[in-house]
Amino acid sequence: MMELFLFVIFAVVFLASIYLFVRPRARVEGSALDVLRAREDLSVLQSGLLPAEIVERIFAKADYEFLLAESTKEVQELFLAERKRLALLWAGYLLQRIRNLQQFHLGSARFYSRLRLGTEIRLASEFFSLLWFCRALQFVIYLRGPYAAPRMAGRVAAAAATVCATSEEVMNFLKPAQAGGLAKESARKLSVM
Amino acid sequence: MLTLILWWTGIFVESMILVRSVQLRTLPRFPFFFFYIASVLCSDVLLYVVRVTHPSVYLTWTARAEVLNIVLGYGIILEIFRHVLSRYPGIDRMSQILGLAIFAVVLAVTLLHPASPIGFPDPSTRKVVAERDFLAVQMVFFLAAIGITRYYDLEVSRNIRGMIVGYGIWLGVTVITLELRAYFGPMLDTAWHYLLPLFYLISLVQWLRSMWTYAPVRGTPFDRLVPSEYDLLAAKTSGITDEVRAHLGRMARP
Numbered sequence: 001m002m003e004l005f006l007f008v009i010f011a012v013v014f015l016a017s018i019y020l021f022v023r024p025r026a027r028v029e030g031s032a033l034d035v036l037r038a039r040e041d042l043s044v045l046q047s048g049l050l051p052a053e054i055v056e057r058i059f060a061k062a063d064y065e066f067l068l069a070e071s072t073k074e075v076q077e078l079f080l081a082e083r084k085r086l087a088l089l090w091a092g093y094l095l096q097r098i099r100n101l102q103q104f105h106l107g108s109a110r111f112y113s114r115l116r117l118g119t120e121i122r123l124a125s126e127f128f129s130l131l132w133f134c135r136a137l138q139f140v141i142y143l144r145g146p147y148a149a150p151r152m153a154g155r156v157a158a159a160a161a162t163v164c165a166t167s168e169e170v171m172n173f174l175k176p177a178q179a180g181g182l183a184k185e186s187a188r189k190l191s192v193m
Numbered sequence: 194m195l196t197l198i199l200w201w202t203g204i205f206v207e208s209m210i211l212v213r214s215v216q217l218r219t220l221p222r223f224p225f226f227f228f229y230i231a232s233v234l235c236s237d238v239l240l241y242v243v244r245v246t247h248p249s250v251y252l253t254w255t256a257r258a259e260v261l262n263i264v265l266g267y268g269i270i271l272e273i274f275r276h277v278l279s280r281y282p283g284i285d286r287m288s289q290i291l292g293l294a295i296f297a298v299v300l301a302v303t304l305l306h307p308a309s310p311i312g313f314p315d316p317s318t319r320k321v322v323a324e325r326d327f328l329a330v331q332m333v334f335f336l337a338a339i340g341i342t343r344y345y346d347l348e349v350s351r352n353i354r355g356m357i358v359g360y361g362i363w364l365g366v367t368v369i370t371l372e373l374r375a376y377f378g379p380m381l382d383t384a385w386h387y388l389l390p391l392f393y394l395i396s397l398v399q400w401l402r403s404m405w406t407y408a409p410v411r412g413t414p415f416d417r418l419v420p421s422e423y424d425l426l427a428a429k430t431s432g433i434t435d436e437v438r439a440h441l442g443r444m445a446r447p
Contacts, residue, residue: 001376003372003376004372004373004376007325007329007368007369007372008369008372008373010329010332010368011332011365011366011368011369011372012365012369014332014335014336014361014364014365014368015361015362015365015366017336017339017340017343018339018357018358018361018362018365020343021339021342021343021357021358021361022354022358103346105430106344106345106346107346109283109345109427110281110283110284110345110346110347111281111283112283113282113283113286114283114286115283115284115286115287116287117287117290117291119427120287122431123427123430123431124344126431
């Protein structure tokens with residue numbers, strides 16, 4: 001019975017992976033245009049969506065404490081629900097950013113002819129654990145609300161800033177690489193001619 | 194009657210796939226795949242002749258043809274690997290190492306649990322179990338191929354995509370059917386004799402659809418990063434994940 005169960009589960013997982021394989025998804029080519037898009041995305045994040053003050057404001061307890069003293073229970077509940085929604089949106093956005101970063105890395109690295117299995121496995125596990133952590137964070141906010149971790153706001157701002165700053169560094173360094181690659185391609189084409 | 198209709202339709206679709214390959218001159222581009230189709234077509238035609246002229250030896254020859262076609266099925270996986278990975282030499286090299294690792298694991302499992310079909314008293318069930326094991330190993334390699342392709346989002350041509358979907362559907366359904374047949378015994382033979390040819394026909398139609406025109410992948414990739422740049426990219430990406438994890442870890446602690 002166990003063998004039957006294992007084989008059928010394995011085959012069903014296999015068929016599901018074929019379905020996932022066929023499903024279309026956005027491609028990250030690692031091209032100069034993608035670097036440009038990623039940079040634009042980063043710029044919007046840094047200047048408009050993830051400055052420390054905004055993140056601190058989302059997770060700040062001051063507004064809630066004010067409402068606790070001054071308003072009815074209904075208003076407090078409504079406020080808590082809205083803040084929770086905001087916090088979840090923020091966590092989801094962070095998750096998406098890390099995914100984008102991973103895709104960007106894969107999109108750039110796959111063209112490299114001397115990829116190392118060890119390095120790629122290590123990076124894959126790091127991304128996996130980070131994404132898992134983000135999901136856990138979403139889960140904690142979902143269960144215990146936006147004020148589950150009191151020291152969250154400051155750390156969030158710092159983490160966001162770090163992600164943005166380091167991503168920017170990666171993109172700065174990749175820019176000349178793209179140009180180098182294109183130059184190499186042009187040289188090859190010229191040599192063929 | 195239904196079996197015969199499925200059989201003739203299968204022969205027709207297999208012939209059409211080969212005719213299109215000659216018309217489009219794609220035979221040399223996908224040699225393993227077309228060799229597999231040609232082998233299946235020959236088996237189907239010959240088995241039909243044997244069934245009509247010498248029904249007593251039909252089952253023996255069916256078993257031989259099945260074994261041959263299962264072995265040739267590995268050619269399709271090889272074809273997929275060859276076409277998808279040849280454009281990405283780094284991932285190709287990594288996949289070879291991964292393939293060897295999978296082979297070592299399969300070998301170790303086979304040595305630890307030798308000849309599992311021997312435990313079955315019925316010879317037809319023994320054959321079914323052996324086929325199932327063979328195809329399950331194919332599934333592992335196939336999963337590795339599509340896993341790598343999906344993870345790195347490698348570009349796959351329409352032809353190869355169709356090859357993957359067609360063979361994947363057939364492989365998955367066949368393993369489930371064989372496992373059910375091995376567990377429940379000959380009582381499932383009737384359903385088995387209709388289901389397998391039906392799903393095989395679905396795969397053939399999928400192959401015919403995807404191979405109707407030749408669709409190569411666009412552009413030529415090139416080695417965009419020099420070694421030091423890859424090291425830097427890997428180190429920086431790793432640094433980002435470490436820092437973010439550290440920050441998040443501190444955040445989660447009240």
